[in-house]
Amino acid sequence: MSNLDKLKKIDWKSVDWQSELKQNINSIDSLKHYIDLSEDEEEMLREVVGQHPMNIPRYYLSLLNEYDTNDPIRKLALPSEDELIVAGSMGETTKDPYGDDKHNKGNGVLHKYPYSALIVATDYCSMYCRHCFRKAIVGLPNDKTVENFQRAATYIREHKEITNVIISGGDPLLINTRRIKKILESLVDIDHVNYVRIGTRTPVVYPMRFFDDDLLKCFEEFNKHKTLYLPTHFNHANEITNIAKEAVLRIRQTGVTVNNQAVLLEGVNDSASDIENLMNGLVTIGVNPYYLYQCMPVSRVRHHFQVPLKKGIDIVDEAKLRLDGYAKRFKFIMGHDIGKIEICGRISDKLILKQIHSRPEEPENASRMMVMALDDKVGWLDDMREISL
Secondary structure (H helix, E strand, O other), X not given: OOHHHHHHOOOHHHOOHHHHHOOOEOOHHHHHOOOOOOHHHHHHHHHHHHHOOOOEOHHHHOOOOOOOOOOHHHHHHOOOHHHHOOOOOOOOOEOOOOOHHHHEEEOOEEOOOOOEEEEEOOOOOOOOOOOOOOOOOOOOOOOOOOOOHHHHHHHHHHOOOOOEEXXXXXXXXXXXXXXXXXXXXXXXXXXXXXXXXXXOOHHHHOHHHHHOHHHHHHHHHHHHXXXXXXXXXXXXXXXXXXXXXXXXXXXXXXXXXXEEEEEEOOOOOOOHHHHHXXXXXXXXXXXXXXXXEEOOOEOOOHHHHOOOHHHHHHHHHHHHHHOOOOOOOOXXXXXXXOEEEEEEEEEOOEEEEEEOOOOOOOHHHOOOEEEXXXXXXXXXXXXXXXXXX
């Protein structure tokens, strides 16, 4: 039996989630323990990991098909030589596609839209996803995470236009439960905050976290006073395992609503069947399809993961033809520097967009419609010119 096969036999519900983090695969040497690599592959991967670190939970690695180089789990978790590409035919790349730096208020607070404040609680994740749009932050030394959550809570308290708070990262559920409880307690009595979101990929890549009863009690208690949502990030139906399903059920039993924000990714979920299976799988386990993001033009991501918009629209339209009402509720979205933009569809080579959020200094742009010239290659708003319908 191979070492990878041995991982598949582990009862992940019984492992201690904090101790198991120490078993993560975070070096090429540890990866070779489970995956056969040629000398050329090993040399290339060492170069990639030098640019962006690798971190893979043993649980998530156990989902991989080692005999299939096109396996979606492999592409999401393992480094690739394509990450060495920083420029190419898809267009320009950036380290900050969402404009985080422009809206950084210090101490981990990002305040882009008047009504939402995002707190970068940690730069650590249980897995460093290869398509991450915060590759310039996650797993690397930086000054953008929260140092003093009470100071962050004071900022929120003083800005009464803030109606909701997103606790993000990294992955905030990799923080110990005691600290998560303190973070939530600091927000519970701020009257103008209607609800709180915790953005996390742990149900997907590290579901054993939710077999910590203290964490679930923390969720349940907070949800009695203020509504708590958990946006998560399933990208492929292969990630919807029995233990992920059970983890989601345990979350839902606390009264917390679980929504999903997927990313359309070349070679991972870039077919109508992939999207159909993903969305049907989500509603089956009680997760609400919320957004399907266009992959951002991130350096070391765009040129191997971004699907051209024309192809992406056709994939989404075909998938929605097959999906029932709840499964097709998701919006196809660009998370752009100017605000969130819904990709509504196309009329021949004319792309129809609707801006659904805008910067506070440009409120008139919210809800505006845009028509852009579309060709077979463009993948981002900045690649196109606006035209009349």
